[in-house]
Amino acid sequence: MKLQVNIQILHLSFLALLFFTLLLNTTLSSATYAATLSLLSAYLHLSLSCTICAFITIFYYLYTRPRQVFLLNYACYKPPTHRKCSYQVAENFVLQKGHFPQKTLDFMRNIYLNSGLGDETYGPPFIFEKEGVPTLNYAMQEAEEGIFSSIDALLSKTLVDPESIDIVIVTSGGFSPTPSLSSLIVNHYKLKPEVKTYNLSGMGCSSGVMSMDLAARILRGSRKVQNVLVVITESITLNWYSGDSRPMLVTNCIFRVGCAASMITNDPSHRRIAKMELVDSLRTHHGADDSAYKAAFQEEDDNGNNGISLTKDLIRVAAMNLREHIKIFAPRVLPLSQIVHYAYSVVAAKIAGDESKPVVPDFMAAFEHMCIHTGGKAVIENIARVLKLDDEVSEPARMTLNRFGNTSSSLVLYELAYFEAKERVKMGDRMWMLAFGTGFKVGSLVWKWLQDSRQEFDNPWNDCIQSYPFKAW
Template sequence: MLLVLFLAITYVLFCVDKKDMSMLYVMLSNYLEFHLHMTILIGIIVMFSVRYYMKRVSRNVYLVNFACYKPPASQMCSKQQFMDISRRPGAFREESLAFQKKVLERSGIGEKTYISEGLHRVPAEVSTREARKEAEKAMFGAIDELLSKVKNVKVSDIGILVLNCSMFNPAPSLSSAIVNRYKLRSGILSYNLGGMGCSAGNISIDLAKHLSQVHSNYYALVINLECNNENWYRGNDRSMLVSNCIFRLGGAAILLSSCPVDEFSSKYQLTHTVRTHKGADDLAYNSVVQQEDDDNMVGVKLSKQLIAVAGDAIKTNITTLGPLVLPVSEQLVFLATMLARKVLKMKINPYVPDFKKAIEHFMIHAGGPAVLDAVEKNLMITEWHMEPSRMTLYRFGNTSSCSIWYQLAYAEAKGRIRKGDRVWQIAFGSGFKCSSCVWRALKNVDPALEISPWMDEIDDFPVRVSKAQVFE
């Protein structure tokens, strides 16, 4: 369109003589004199149409690229190493050690997960200094790798920064540490989310989405992070010991854009975000709590009702997401079944929609095997769909909010992501909250061209994880 207009103007200016120009001017004046109102009306319609179109286009949010941090081998921690650390003098009683060993055996976690560098030392160093060092290594490592993937993006182009780290919130904030390290612009919109649990990754994406739709001239950098060092529990309350056994070190960096031109260079388009908060219910609110035990040791207490609470939150979230993604046929069957049960009082089982008709890839937060098994059963998905979640839990442990990105990296490394595929990331955590993000792949992802934490070992997976390892 612009090229045609440019050629037309050029022709008028250089290829038409003055006499023809005068005639053209007279004809245009006569037309406007008799059709002025129609011309103004058409101009207004065109203006509003362009504005409406641009507004719709600018609402699209794209995932340009992402990166996951892979700690050095020196921070790797096998189950035996974990137990050796726990057996150091002055820490746990024998019954607590036996309980931790039992949890590890049934956790679904493998032998190559990572823990804080300070915990490997003798004696273990648990401090704010070590926690900050751990956080900086993870977030800077992920950001450096991300920037190496998007070489056409400069740090000066980043105008939005959203970081989430649930358990470690020092001053200055971790988001300020990023601004300082990369010398980001002084007008950057910076947010540091704390205390929001394992679902905070999707919450950060949702926040960045809304900010990007308003400030479309800048890229949005999202950091998912969790720190274990300062939150290493040193007491003997069983409900608090579980978090020591399953949480591990990890971090992810994600770059978003709402600029239409970035659609052609991005991997995914964000299609839906759904957030569910069950905090009004006391049972849900108290299912995951950071507090002191009877010996005044700080830890994260997981209640026995956690699985039930998580199931309820996931159910509510799925019910909200379903109408947005499911085909009409599935929605009609679900509605008909519900009316038959509620109105006609028919004794039939509730209809569970087939989400496989709407979603190709399921990235379920790797919180633990019991939750993964429950989600697999309720959604009626296959072991193939659950593979990224289970393998991420096995290889990296529960990396909190960033586990869903290790899972997406796994699917990419396996060459599973094809253009048009839909990816559903669902996470849940303290509060109690459940959040979902649905992405649509904009291109085939070639694993040979990707840098990821799986690239050197993807051929070793999947591995068989026995059902005997499930922790109840």
């Protein structure tokens, strides 16, 4: 922070010096100007010192200013067709392998039918095998299929040499094997020995946004690091719950297989081919509040079965913490007219003694598009309610949930692919990515599109985009 303040001071000093020089040049008469030059010549040392200081200031500012960060490209994993997990497939597996009592089956059936998921989502490998047991081997198979497929597609599109990858960031909330998933990538792609690796875990659905923000923070302040590979995945296999706790059974019904990879860079030569530039980001952590901390919680049930409990309080917590997040985020992105309108509503409510909440700013005045958290039907509806979004804005989230289910941390990139498949984004458009995660965390990324969106060969929506959107929910 201190460095940023010093840079700003130097920048202002340089601008003041430049302004003063131009002012002298335009206001002094030619005779006076000649006399001034004569005076400066008499004080040659002073003139040279001022010139050198100006050049040093310019150089220091250019060298130390934060670097621009670009999303070069991304790729989403699309499992093979035989891994589609329709309602019928899911029900057959639970009936044959689950050993659940009837009341538990009825509960899961009700959750599934009201979840917003369609019949085209994808399940993990183990549910299609004869034994149907979620083992470590099946978890590794699930991870390897998604990671290698998405990275292969990404490298083929970006033409980035694996040797030029400086950092690997892998996020997987509930699966952290040894060696790590980042080591798996280093081994498989034979990355250089000096590559740096990071593994993020336990961060839930927000970790996709968080990992891209981490990459950007590293890239903004570095001249040695240029390319960061971000891999966003989750393990459905080892998060399968076989007990009878209702808050833990929800994960069986809504989470599906998904993985995505992205290449983040600060190389200015890549600007002309990059998809987007990251212009702002915000992460807020609300874990100091007990209800927020325990809203989504991994624990054992009374019989010792591991599971992730999604409590009924989760929706309330998400809405409350989204409002807190917006209080910080809104002044940074909204136009002045919206900020003034909001401030006026707050003051007016207090003067009138009105207990009603202030007006919600119109975020569509700041963004052309939104990738909002696709955590579930109730979550999407609650975000739309809090932000006063119409169905057109929430459409990509609703359709992504229907087509791919809750893929956890990678969900925002599947939603991004929807925008591209529809070719709705134009150069210069601004997009807000918003995601929630266990802890409880809220993350926002603000992107500026550097080119018109286009449907690429590996877009996961290629075979079905004509069927979307549909009105049924």
